[in-house]
Amino acid sequence: MSDENGARTILIADDDRAIRTVLSQALARSGYQVRATSSAATLWRWVEDGEGDLVLTDVVMPDENGLDLVPRIRRVRPELRVIVMSAQSTFITAVKAAQRGAFEYLPKPFDLKELLAVVARALVPQQAVAAPPGEEETGERLPLVGRSPAMQEIYRTVARLTTTDLTVMITGESGTGKELVARALHDYGRRRPGPFVAINMAAIPRELIESELFGHERGAFTGALARGVGRFEQAAGGTLFLDEIGDMPPEAQTRLLRVLQEGEFTTVGGRTPVKANVRIVAATHRDLRQAIRQGLFREDLFYRLNVVPIRLPPLRERIEDIPLLARHFLERAKAAGLPAKQLSVDAMERLKEHRWPGNARELENLMRRLAALYPQETIDADAVAAELFEAEPAAEPRGESPETLEQAVERHLQSFVSAQRDGLPVRDLYGRVLAEVERPLLRLALAATRGNQIKAASMLGLNRNTLRKKIRELDLPVVRGVS
Structure with a gap:
């Protein structure tokens, strides 16, 4: 439904006045008409009266859960798209929003530019679709944890x-x-x-x-x-x-x-x-x-x-999820019969400093160890540091030489040898190994000379025409205008 000037109308339902104000101002600046309410009942009345071209609704409101509104809206107005917003930014919320027919789910806090982009996509005309049949309630257990x-x-x-x-x-x-x-x-x-x-x-x-x-x-x-x-x-x-x-x-x-x-x-x-x-x-x-x-x-x-x-990002790329994951794993340990534990603020900070090569699995194992081995109810940073130190792999003895290129190549080739031994045909091994070595070697030489093929050929000890041929054969990127 557009106004007399052709502006589309957005219906907003959120019990947070600040959110309503920010959304109303941002949408109005973008040329939309806005109606905002803190009540699910008011939103439903507007929808029944045929108002609005798009709905933005929070999940938790005083009189009704916003997710419960989505299938009702789709039954009476299948063409009216609904964007669900929620501070309960869990996997379950995202799944429920999708299963009940929401156009998009946006976790709070959200980026206004992203929201405006989603609104623009949602307002693209669509063919009317039938409302989905009623679905069973999804359980509240969390298969995936994190709010990053x-x-x-x-x-x-x-x-x-x-x-x-x-x-x-x-x-x-x-x-x-x-x-x-x-x-x-x-x-x-x-x-x-x-x-x-x-x-x-x-x-x-x-x-x-x-x-x-x-x-x-x-x-x-x-x-x-x-x-x-x-x-x-x-x-x-x-x-x-x-x-x-x-x-x-x-x-x-x-x-x-x-x-x-x-x-x-x-x-x-x-x-x-x-x-x-x-x-x-x-x-x-x-x-x-x-x-x-x-x-x-x-x-x-x-x-x-x-x-x-x-x-899936490694744990070191989502450090902000570590406290939530740690508490989740401690709860799982408790459910498995281990003593109830909590972590001090310093212990949480120590967890964030670790690199986590074993990712979430390593964190879960650490939480189970702490719950099983330490008598105190609140685990401190010293206990965390001690267990992380014990879990670190032993350092190489001093004086031991690092692995040579020849040793590394030999170790890599073992997979081909094992495949041949297992009866799987391995063909053109010599050419394949040469290609594996040539590709990074030429790529690095070209990078070091900023794509200058004359300098790269000199650096490699190759004829310039030979280098050009290998670049074509290996399909290496070439910096245009540099030869």
Whole structure:
């Protein structure tokens, strides 16, 4: 509904007067008409009367929960979009907002520029859509914890994905919670009535992975005395979580690619195709693009899996979440039967100073240790420092030489040797290793000479034409105008 001058009208419901004032002024400056109230009942009356082109509502209001309004608004006015705002910036809030049909969820405090951008997107004309059927209440347990901007973005992404079956690729360091995200996608998605089946590629012997994934027929190989059901069949109707997908051997990669392309698979030793009725969520701590360059991972499979990428930040990139996580883990330790504990202010500060190479998993283990080993109810900074020191890996003995380039290369090549030993063909190893060394060497030389190929060739001891040829072969970036 526009006014006589064509301005769109925004309806605001928030019990915080300061929020209403700031939003009203910002929207008015952007050319919108604004009506603001502290009451859910008033907002509902405006909606029923046909007022407004967009709704911005808080969650917690004196007379009604703003989330409960969303499905009611969509039933009476399916075209009216709703943006939900909340200081209760948890994963559950984001999921509830998405499941009930909100256009967007914005955690407080929010950036006004971001809010105005969301408002502009929400006002783009849409075709009328049917209101969603009523959904069950989502439980209040927290599968994901954190209020940092990075985690809020993950909450919103996961919340949007719960209404789809899109394939998801989760990346992040070990201990960042990749399986927690995969489980959240399942538990709060439309496949939640089905099973959640996880398989860790790094934990399965290479020669058994295909049988584990796709099953096998009796007599398919030595020891196959009966038909074996694979993880794809076990996960039918639900979600299959492929953890550490970067460790999948080439033969299994080829079969998985076919499943993603055709939507069906055959068991090992079988001939009859079986329909693959699963949602695929994959995860890895490896750099798959580097693995592709090394010939260890199929590029076409990567793009099939990487439909929606989710990167989980390491704990050192979201230090502000540490106090919340620490308290959460202490509560979990208490629920598991360990004594109730709390952390002093100094102890919290000491936690923030640590680098957390093991990420959230390392923090959880530390909280359990502190709860189990220390008698005092309030854990101080000295106890935290002592336990962090004990957990640090032992330093190298003095005088021990650092690893040489030759030793590092030899250690890296062991993976190729192991693959050959396991019966997996390794081809053109000499050329692949040379390419791995040449690429960073030439890239660094060009960077050091600011793209001057004459100087870089001299530095490397190469002919200029040879350098140019290698730049083309390795597809290295070239600084234009510098030769």
